[in-house]
Amino acid sequence: KNQVEQSPQSLIILEGKNCTLQCNYTVSPFSNLRWYKQDTGRGPVSLTIMTFSENTKSNGRYTATLDADTKQSSLHITASQLSDSASYICVVSEGGYNKLIFGAGTRLAVHP
């Protein structure tokens, strides 16, 4: 069964600190992996997209890594800000038809 699992479920960090969110998947065939940020009460917004051949991609203070052999990805947030408080959702695209399998998300709270 195609699944995407994320950890931790929730995380609290202090402003200015770094953190890393994890994503494991069993989706096959694999097309690409995306990280989305979802603010409370809003729709998800794409942060990064990585295909099979890419193992790292950055978007500002967000850096995503992908290990297609172990089927793991991580999202590293550097120098966190209060505005980083949100849910971060790992999404894996199945096959070539852009069918997305969503993880349950990691809820991040950044405290001053």
Place this chain on the structure above:
Amino acid sequence: EAGVAQSPRYKIIEKRQSVAFWCNPISGHATLYWYQQILGQGPKLLIQFQNNGVVDDSQLPKDRFSAERLKGVDSTLKIQPAKLEDSAVYLCASSLSVGGRTDTQYFGPGTRLTVL
């Protein structure tokens, strides 16, 4: 560029009532998606349209849910009759095309449905 628009933003109904949600995708986007997001979970695809044709509706509870995309632009999602377990946020998303491996989906703000 205007984003994906959805209305209403919030809806409260009693079980067995009917409800409809509306979505206006980004102009020029051929593909439109409806997702259901239950609290604490990731979104689940209900139906995917390319232009006005259905690409995937395998997870749509067809006994009570229906969706249409007339003229390949706006779309409506209807629930009739609603059940308690339908309480969720209904997200609409659009993308430029289907089949593109890295085609980005742009999401609307969602409609939060509460069924009492």
